[in-house]
Amino acid sequence: MDKRNQKSEKKQLSRRELLQNTGALLVGFNLLSELPLTAQQQEIPGIGAVPDGMSSYPYANPDYLDPTVLDSWLSVQADGMVTIGTGKVDIGTGIETAIGQIAADELDVPFERVRVIMGDTHRTVDQGRTAGSQSLARGGPQLRQAAAAGRLELLKLASARLGAPVERLVVTDGVVSVIGEASKKVTYGELIGGKQFNVKITATGIQGAMVVAPEVKAKNYKDYKVVGKPIRRVDLPAKLTGEFKYTSDVRVPGMLHGRVVRPRNVITGTPTVDESSISKIAGIVKVVREGSFVGVVAKTEWAAIQAAKALKVTWPEPVHKMPATQEAVADYLRKTKSARDATGINKGDVDAAIASASKKFEAEYHWPFQMHGMMGPCCAVADVRGDKATVWTGAQGPFTTRDRVASMLKVPKRNVVVNFVESSGSYGRLTADDTSEDAVVLSRAVGKPVRVQWMREDEHVWGPKGPQQLQTARAAVNAEGKLIAWDFQDHGLPWTESQGTPQLAERQIGVKSTLLGNPNGANGGGEHYEIENHRVMGRTIPWPQDDPSPIRTSALRSPGEPPRVFGSESFMDEVAAGVGVDAIEFRLRHLKNKRIIEAVQAAAQKAGWVSRPSPAPASDGPIAKGRGVAVAMRINTIIVAISEVEVEKATGHVSVKKVTLAHDCGLIVNPDGLRGQLDGNIMHGVSRTLLEEFRFDPSGAKSFDWASHPVIRFMQVPEVDVVLLNRPEIPPSGGAEPSVVVIPASIANAVHDAIGVRIRQVPLTPQRVLSAMQAKAATRA
Amino acid sequence: MAKISLNVNGKSHAVDVDPTTPLLYVLRNDLELNGPRFGCGLAQCGACSVIVDGRAVRSCVTPVRTVEKKAITTLEGLGTTAKPHAVQQAFIDEQAVQCGYCMNGMVINAKVFLDWTPNPTEQDIKEVMDPILCRCGTHPRITRAIIRAAQYMKAKA
Ligand code: FES
Ligand code: FES
Secondary structure, three states: OOHHHHOOOHHHHHHHHHHHHOOOOOOOHHHHOHHHHHHHOOOOOOOOOOOOOHHHOOOOOOOOOOOOEHHHOEEEOOOOOEEEEEOOOOOOOOHHHHHHHHHHHHHOOOHHHEEEEEOOOOOOOOOOOOOOOHHHHHHHHHHHHHHHHHHHHHHHHHHHHHOOOHHHEEEEOOEEEEOOEEEEEEEHHHHHOOOOOOOEOOEEOOHHHOEEOOOOOOOOHHHOOOOOOOOOOOOHHHHHHOOOOOHHHOOOOOOEEEEEOOOOOOOOOOOEEEHHHHOOOOOEEEEEEEOOEEEEEEOOHHHHHHHHHHOEEEOOOOOOOOOOOHHHHHHHHHHOOOOEEEEEEEEOOHHHHHHHOOEEEEEEEEEOOEEOOOOOOOEEEEEEEOOEEEEEEOOOOHHHHHHHHHHHHOOOHHHEEEEEOOOOOOOOHHHOOHHHHHHHHHHHHHOOOEEEEOOHHHHHHHOOEEOOEEEEEEEEEOOOOOEEEEEEEEEEOOEOOOOOOOOHHHHHOOOOOOOOOEOOOOOOOOOOOOOOEEEEEEEEOOOOOOOOOOOOEOOOOOOOHHHHHHHHHHHHHHHHHHOOOOHHHHHHHOOOOHHHHHHHHHHHHHHOOOOOOOOOOOOOOOEEEEEEEEEEEEOOEEEEEEEEEEEEOOOOEEEEEEEEEEEEOOOOOOHHHHHHHHHHHHHHHHHHHHOOOOOEEOOEEOOOOOOOOOOOOHHHOOEEEEEEOOOOOOOOOOOOOHHHHHHHHHHHHHHHHHHOOOOOEOOOOHHHHHHHHHHHHHHHO | OEEEEEEEOOEEEEEEEOOOOEHHHHHHHHOOOOOOOOOOOOOOOOOOEEEEOOEEEEHHHOEHHHHOOOEEEOHHHHOOOOOOOHHHHHHHHHOOOOOOOOHHHHHHHHHHHHHHOOOOOHHHHHHHHOOOOOOOOOHHHHHHHHHHHHHHHHHHO
8 A cells, every 4th residue: 555645744745635636647557546546535544445456457467467567667647746666565664765765766856756555466566575675685676677767768758848869858856858958848747647658668577586677777876866865764754643554553344353263272173162152242243163263253343352262162182282392393303304405505525524623613503483573463454245355464475465365265366456554563474464364264254344453362372483493513623723614504494384375264274285385594504604615504394284383484584594693603603712713803714705804894893892712701790791793694785793791690691781783785775774674683683582482382382472472672772883884886685684693693602702601592591591601610610 | 332431632532332441442443543552452562552641551451431531642642743742753853663563652651751751861761661562673763762852842841
């Protein structure tokens, strides 16, 4: 949906008024639905219309908007407002603003005159899911090229109108004029406003891999005027006043409220349901049962909540029990044959080099299941009518949701319209769009639109988890204290949910998933170091889910990499300490990439790093202080973190005092937006390292609310110091998630520096740290 | 069901609801005020905060009948995008938002806190805001925004 419609900030209000006064003469098929939208807004306050749907698909493939038609990407109104349609969505990271900046630059219009429509399946091009910090890296160039193609068409029109060749034209703020003849000018609005371009462009490949309009030359980065500026986020004022509408604020006429009922344990077979248990609650419309799916629909939200809580449901004893402990899963990871091996790097002969070396190292690192823990549990509205459906969701892949819903309802894709409405920040969680499916099942059962929001317990227990991981590492050094062999193996689980697999409701109504699921990646095992014999492997251990389980898995912010970098950069530190060399100096011995070296130096300088081996000399007093570094490169983004910690010797309590971060993601589109993202990554990293673990045993989930599963709070927030390294000559490579990956190892290394004890398992809880300290003291004694 | 009259943002409203309904759902669904948000329903996160008679209250666990005749202020009652409250303006100026879902809790609690504590230290702010959760990790900017808000409020007073 178009969030800027909701703004009433001065500029934006007048823009909206303009829109209404001109009858919203938007053109381009993707944007045509703006016409009925304004009319129907009275029916559906503030949120996009229920489109009649199909008229927006006029091209060869009736299920998709045609990317080879310029009008699918952008349109210009009579008043000069430019509308950009993108299949990418904003998940709370400010992408809407960044995309507006790119389009404004390429089209030579002021930023305020661009608006962005995101993720509505009937009026935007499918550019693939919004995940992996790839929105700007991949979606950005596609939109930039489309905008450049638009500019070129506008110049051609202007050339005919002004009787001057294109080469003699300049554009300033959406006004085309002839060089040297200032009086000869025409606005974009006058040229095309209210009309379609009707121009074909080239687009090959699909989604993230699509190449758009390569025939058009976009601007040189040196000519960017809006990109690179700390433009204020367009969505913020409304988010601070309650005017912004999130998914959970969607209200459609005749809408009912639904809640789902799920146990804290694996779901097996069909439960027995005693409907008389809720007979006293007023306003119940229906108890919906299908397979093992149980939900209630009620006239009010409170009735639905009460009913879902009070409904007596007896679940069969699970056949496939949850594992007894995290250690049991680790054992499974160690012993089970990999279904797929990914090779990060494989050079030289690691085994031979280690066998013949005199100084060797070996270690194993552990990472638990962790949750996304969205602040607002996931939410969706579905309206299923006969063979058509409309869904409102904050999904990170609206097109994936559409395809799943179409398959559930056994209707053609084009019969399902998914409207994107931003949700609470999701960090990967909404690549698995559970509530849309819940709402579809409930709406189909009652023949009315139904809104479903999960309760806190649903989100904690049933939101898919970032997979548990285990790393084994071996290394060898030569007499000069240089690494001659590095062998790093990650054993992880694939994402059972999220890459187009059936979600929870589908499984419960009987759809089986036979897919392995997407592997959790292999990067982050130290492949950026130069080592003669060098092997980094990612093993995907199958995670079959015969029955839906709370340890279903999916992508969690920088999937797999915080664990892998925790392992690899802890191990690098162990080796450095083992040869008695300063942690940064030791890393620099093995780095050749100039960008990485510069980032390491920038961080060290900013943090005032003093060269010395680790651990720090033992201190008197109750508190031990330490500092630790971690270095990584994720999809061309380079991050270096230096953490400073204090460990309370009597309790093992760790507090992170300060994090210094150097960040190089190529061209910086919006430095202020990026800094905000980096704060978020640092906090997320600290939280996951010190506090977070999804706990369970065979009786079910033990983490079901914020008390049983705490996350970072204000008192635990470290001081943050960020160095941004801007490289305008290098294309932007994403900033919404890479920096989280270096935080865990930097903290664990700082803890080792402080107390001389290596903790190889996350989270670094006081008990874990204390018992490691006691174990060490015992071996010394 | 019972008829209940509520005083919200200076206006009185009559609603016909189950009197045990938590205030949150009445504000959201009956009055269509989207500022207060559902985060946990357990008084654990603060996303649902509203001001009742000058104090910050978790509306998710406050039965609506207990606030009849009291003065209720929601995020909408503080200011609008056209005319933001000093606290809202400070958050905009610090760009102290990521997804924004927690912002209702942040702004409401900061406003009440600053009403009582016009000259807070950074430590005061962290202590008071500690129970209000933000999963996006916007904490450093939120803290700065509250310091800035204190200055704005003083300048106005
Ligand atoms: S929703 Fe009320 S405190 Fe979380
Ligand atoms: S900004 Fe997303 S939860 Fe705080």
